[in-house]
Amino acid sequence: MGGRTASSGGSGSFGDALSRAAAPIERARGLPNACYADPAMFEREKARVFATTWTCIASGRAVPAPGDALPVDHLGIPLLLLRDKAGALRVFHNVCSHRGMVLVSEPTRCRSVIRCPYHSWCYNLDGSLKATPHVGGPGHNAHPALDRRQLGLKPVRSAVWLDLVFVDLSGTAPDFEDHVRPLRARWHDFADRDLHHPGPIGSFTLDVRCNWKLAVENYCESYHLPWVHPGLNSYSRLEDHYTIVEPGAFSGQGTRIYNPLLGQSGRRFPSFPDLPEVWDQAAEYIALYPNVLLGAHKDHLYTIRLEPRAADRTLEHVEIYFATPEALEQRYQPMRDALNQTWREVFEEDVFVVEGMQTGRTSPAFDGGVFSPAMEAATHGFHRWVAERLAGPDLALIG
Amino acid sequence: MPEAAAPAAERRARLEAGILDAHARGDLAVLARLYAEAGEHEHAAARTDAACFFWTQAWIFALDQGDLTLARDLEDRLGAAGRMPPPA
Numbered sequence: 217m218g219g220r221t222a223s224s225g226g227s228g229s230f231g232d233a234l235s236r237a238a239a240p241i242e243r244a245r246g247l248p249n250a251c252y253a254d255p256a257m258f259e260r261e262k263a264r265v266f267a268t269t270w271t272c273i274a275s276g277r278a279v280p281a282p283g284d285a286l287p288v289d290h291l292g293i294p295l296l297l298l299r300d301k302a303g304a305l306r307v308f309h310n311v312c313s314h315r316g317m318v319l320v321s322e323p324t325r326c327r328s329v330i331r332c333p334y335h336s337w338c339y340n341l342d343g344s345l346k347a348t349p350h351v352g353g354p355g356h357n358a359h360p361a362l363d364r365r366q367l368g369l370k371p372v373r374s375a376v377w378l379d380l381v382f383v384d385l386s387g388t389a390p391d392f393e394d395h396v397r398p399l400r401a402r403w404h405d406f407a408d409r410d411l412h413h414p415g416p417i418g419s420f421t422l423d424v425r426c427n428w429k430l431a432v433e434n435y436c437e438s439y440h441l442p443w444v445h446p447g448l449n450s451y452s453r454l455e456d457h458y459t460i461v462e463p464g465a466f467s468g469q470g471t472r473i474y475n476p477l478l479g480q481s482g483r484r485f486p487s488f489p490d491l492p493e494v495w496d497q498a499a500e501y502i503a504l505y506p507n508v509l510l511g512a513h514k515d516h517l518y519t520i521r522l523e524p525r526a527a528d529r530t531l532e533h534v535e536i537y538f539a540t541p542e543a544l545e546q547r548y549q550p551m552r553d554a555l556n557q558t559w560r561e562v563f564e565e566d567v568f569v570v571e572g573m574q575t576g577r578t579s580p581a582f583d584g585g586v587f588s589p590a591m592e593a594a595t596h597g598f599h600r601w602v603a604e605r606l607a608g609p610d611l612a613l614i615g
Numbered sequence: 616m617p618e619a620a621a622p623a624a625e626r627r628a629r630l631e632a633g634i635l636d637a638h639a640r641g642d643l644a645v646l647a648r649l650y651a652e653a654g655e656h657e658h659a660a661a662r663t664d665a666a667c668f669f670w671t672q673a674w675i676f677a678l679d680q681g682d683l684t685l686a687r688d689l690e691d692r693l694g695a696a697g698r699m700p701p702p703a
Contacts, residue, residue, distance in 0.1 A: 358700030
């Protein structure tokens with residue numbers, strides 16, 4: 217494999233590579249190959265990129281009813297999403313406090329408690345310890361050596377926004393509201409809307425043989441649109457696009473001309489109520505670092521949660537939400553089908569690109585590449601953010 | 616076997632068979648009911664330890680199944696026998 221690795225490069229060569237990625241775009245080089253293909257670097261990303269910020273692990277719609285529990289393998293750590301009796305979504309480490317048994321191994325609906333399948337210790341839906349059967353001997357359900365108040369499920373700091381469930385494994389990231397404040401401000405027209413999901417037709421997953429960052433990078437920029445998505449030019453041309461960069465938070469692209477036809481009838485989906493006129497023909501596509509891709513339109517919003525499975529494999533979980541409940545009515549079904557098909561085709565058109573770039577990162581003739589200062593500031597903004605997080609506080613980057 | 620012991624032995628055998636069958640089928644609601652009945656059987660015979668073992672089994676399956684009426688009744692019985700943790 218080409219490129220420097222975290223283990224072989226030390227702080228010198230690898231640090232230099234990170235510094236180059238964080239340099240001004242005219243002088244910058246992309247992240248080195250190791251950041252895409254080296255399993256050791258993937259492990260470093262888990263600790264430095266994902267564990268220390270707000271990372272998306274699921275959609276809230278996966279646990280729709282009180283008592284619903286969903287096990288999640290988050291970068292190798294077993295977590296449990298749980299909707300409590302009041303309807304609030306909680307995230308816990310999915311292990312029993314007794315002997316570390318995984319509590320829930322498949323989606324389930326808990327009626328009143330979560331019961332460990334090993335010794336049947338039971339937890340309330342708020343995570344507190346409810347029962348420790350026979351722990352003091354047969355038929356004795358307490359023991360003075362065990363402080364039940366200290367033995368509840370271990371909570372994970374979590375937040376929900378746009379039906380996306382985020383966690384901060386470190387517990388030390390800035391407040392979630394601070395994390396999303398820049399995007400919430402930009403998208404204040406969409407940020408707190410009710411979203412309406414159509415069910416299975418609004419969900420699909422792509423299994424892509426690429427590093428998760430390539431999916432982000434490709435999503436951020438419009439430069440590739442006329443070559444990879446020629447169909448989009450019929451309603452959204454390259455010259456109508458603009459670049460979005462919010463350093464340290466998100467980046468992406470927007471279009472001033474979004475007006476797709478989803479059938480011959482000329483009918484449109486209902487728009488979000490009271491939406492400012494600017495959105496009549498505009499749309500924006502933003503990557504909220506690290507692993508959420510979003511698309512906002514006057515009539516629907518989609519989310520893509522990137523689930524890194526390995527250095528060279530990523531699952532892309534797509535959820536499409538509509539602006540009004542009317543869009544879920546039967547008369548809109550052909551248009552919903554068409555919208556699903558449209559986005560599926562667009563995202564599938566990107567697969568050969570990101571998989572091709574993944575293969576390219578095994579080449580000794582490539583180690584980061586360059587950016588178009590005119591077209592790829594969004595991608596570079598993401599590289600800079602990753603480089604700074606990988607470098608950590610002990611490495612001063614070139615500003 | 617003494618004559619009076621025969622019905623009790625039959626009842627116990629029936630409960631054991633039912634419990635094994637419910638375990639095999641994964642029918643936790645039935646397990647809660649049968650274990651509670653087994654606890655009553657032992658309690659009537661003044662075998663407190665055995666009763667509390669069965670009541671504990673019944674309590675856990677009742678909690679799992681969301682049968683909170685039965686669960687609370689069993690908590691009361693176990694509590695009266697000093698087998699529950701002190702209130703938080």
